[in-house]
Amino acid sequence: MTQTVILRGPCQRQFAKQMIDAAPQDGVVRISEAARNNDQNARMWAMLSDVSRAKPEGRRHTPEVWKALFMHALGHETRFEMGLSGEPFPIGFRSSRLTVRQMADLITFIAEYGDRHGVRWTEPERADA
Template identity: 65%
Template sequence: MAGQTVILVGESQRHFARSLIDQAPAGAVVNVRKAKRTVDQNAKMWAMLSDISRAAPEGRLWTTDTWKAAFMHALGHEIMWQPGLNGQPFPAGFRTSRLDKEQMADLITLIQEYGDRHGVEWTAPEVAA
């Protein structure tokens, strides 16, 4: 039995998932989790981080990765700083690829609120609206 991923959007998918469980051999593993962030959410986040990085609010000349780490930290996600090969620290640990849709929406909202407060000009039309 090959691995199966079922996205539970309706009753037919729930029925199919139950049938997979009924057919599963002893010792099989079932993992139910919230859906991961979407590709569109990820693209929007990086566009927003680029806009903020270019705007340099409060004189912060940060890279998009540094901004991402700052916003993740502001939401309470663990960021670990590791010593780099050149002695300069870099962020490691919690990644946005591990966020579910709701967590990613919270991150995007925080980025938008911060950017709006600091006069960031959004390049993505849906952000500017």
């Protein structure tokens, strides 16, 4: 049996402790930060599209390439491979694996970059990024 518990308060923490006490021999416990949420994902893609349309410093990239560039700038693992046409393309990055905090950092970084380069944002600012 697999059980997920989100540790939002004392009740959930107590329940998780009870589950550990009742766990079978060789059971596995994994505790991690929450993964990024759908609102963050939608905001990121809207921002990446805005940056792509703005072509800052004359750079013309797809939103997918901008995502790889921003993730690389923040130290997330990214790689570029040579395509069949001889053009490099990004691989090895997955924003779906980012935590809520990491995604918030990525969104903040994109916003700061865009603000410095005059990007017009189509998405209204929200405090929960």
